Amino acid sequence: MESLYTIWEDVNEPDSTRALALYDYIYEGPFYSAPDSALVMANQLYAFxxxxxxxxxxxxxxxxxxxISFRTGNYSDAFASYKEGLSLSEKINYKLGTADILLRTGFIYHDNEDVVNALKYYQKSLKIYQEIDDLDGIGSIYNEFGSIYSVKGDFEKALEYYLKSIAINMELDDEMANSAQYINTGNLYLNKDDYEKALEYFHKGLAIEKERNDKLGRASALSGIGSVHLEQKNYTEALNYxxxxxxxxxSVNDVQGSTSILISIADLHLDLGNNKKAIEYCKKSLALAKTVGDLGGQEYSCECLYEAFRAIGNINQALAYHEEMILISDSIQTEETAIKLQQIEFSKQVLEDSLVQVEKDMEIQMRHQAEVQKKDKNRNLAIGIGLIFFLLAVGFYIRWRFVKKSRAILEKEKNRSENLLLNILPAEIAEELKEKGEASARDFELxxxxxxxxxxxxxxxxxxxxxxxxxEINDCFKAFDLxxxxxxxxKIKTIGDAYMAAGGLPVPSENSVLxxxxxxxxxxxxxxRRILEKENTDDFTFEMRLGVHTGPVVAGIVGVKKFQYDIWGDxxxxxxxxxxxxxxGKVNISQETYELIKDNPTLKFTYRGKINAKGKGEIDMWFVEKI
Structure with a gap:
């Protein structure tokens, strides 16, 4: 590839024209075909x-x-470049540059499923694009809005925005810019099971991506076409694509895309009964999904491995992956709860911003009316001013009622968010987290x-x-919760078929052991009781072992995104x-627990002697029951 330094010297124009020519050269050439080379050249352009x-x-x-960093999955580098670029563009009042960076910062949040922050950046970007009448930018925003509505399952709205974006590019005579929109529309029709339309749009996108040699774009279009053939049971065509x-x-180290494609190929082999092949691809997809923290990919890969191992009769492996799938599913539900809390907070902030704006508008209007009264005391004008005040009063009254109603809605949503948080964390920990933004780990002696x-x-x-x-497990665990x-x-957590709870935290209590x-x-x-009931109906249930030990622990919140209250210690x-x-059918307790409750007259104890416990040696144990 020709050296950028040579190209720079060959452009016999002012520096601004040189920079623009090099930008176009990188963006139209190596950006799509060789991202690593494009990044090197972009750094050189930055230096020039x-x-x-x-x-x-x-x-x-x-x-x-x-x-370039974003497209190759290096989000931290992308954020750093955008932060520096945004600061400089705002300083020199470069509106197009500001809008472009805001849009692409939104891409990062959108790619990580943080729709709330993605929308914030898209809306800021759209406002500037509309201000400078940049149709190309507006079309890009419409495409992202389409993707958001697609994820929400609103087919009509998503299609409306995709078609708006396509129409803008057609008006600009820039068909090449429609590749992403075509592929997105193809996915939309694929989800609606309209395979003919889906193939039409995927092939349109593929033709453009081939022409501009965009490897990521080609991979996306080919994957879409393969998925359509997979849904139609055309397995040979599906596997080829x-x-x-x-x-x-x-080849371009697209981990997220590779994970999704591996899962599709595994599905194909499951359909064909090639279970060993399915296991091979599912294990690869699971490993990749774990490297990027893709919980959805991990959950689907575990489900695939569960189905495949069960099909070949390896029940132990099937069960292991099934339990892992349940744990991941719990994490996803917790994350979705956190996103809902984010969305509620975002809605609240939007309303508060609106109220501030209303107060500013009122202040401006009142000052304006005072000036009008001072300049002209004409009776007819005074009547007009009075009428204006009346209309304003009506308007403010209507606004006041709207604000009051909105506050009531916000209060209701706040209560809902409180309940969601309390389903995740103990009340005391949740309160500390809301007040301080964090909850410190604590030592508990008993x-x-x-x-x-x-x-x-x-x-x-x-x-x-x-x-x-x-x-069956869910019925039992719900009873345990109560x-x-x-x-x-x-309750601390469930791990497969095990249930863990603790007395004496997060608030210590004298009666916690009892x-x-x-x-x-x-x-x-x-x-x-459940075993007796099930025997009468020939249904199944489980017998259960239960153990209790008392001593010191450390307790606190695990993680920064998916909160979990947990405890540690011997x-x-x-x-x-x-x-x-x-x-x-028994409750087995340790000597330490026995010493703390042995004098309780309502309990009966049976000494079991010293029992060998794995990794702990011989431990004195007791059975306890009610008298």
């Missing part, structure tokens, strides 16, 4: 424009650097840890469908051994 103090060129170079797409995605585990869960899972298995709430102990034991006894009583490990060393 800085050296010649051509600020607009520097903004364009930073914009280009950021966009999907493998071609995968080859391109891997906490009783409760563990339960279902006997024969693995064997039963081989006999039952996933739906039956999950339904028992924990009744006795004032905190309350934990009472909760444990009630859980075993519930399971005993006390947790010993509590787990109490459960695994226990007996079906």
């Amino acid at each position: 424009t800085k050296e010649t103090k051509y600020d607009k060129g520097t903004v364009d170079a930073l914009n280009l650097k950021g966009y 999907l493998e071609s797409s995968l080859e391109i995605s891997e 906490v009783s840890i409760l563990f339960t585990d279902f006997k024969g869960f693995t064997e039963k899972s081989a006999e039952l469908s996933a739906a039956e298995l999950i339904e 028992i924990c709430e009744k006795h004032g102990i905190e 309350n934990t034991i009472l909760a444990a006894l009630e859980m075993q009583s519930y399971i005993t 006390t947790v490990n010993i509590a787990s051994r109490m459960e695994s060393s226990g007996a079906v």
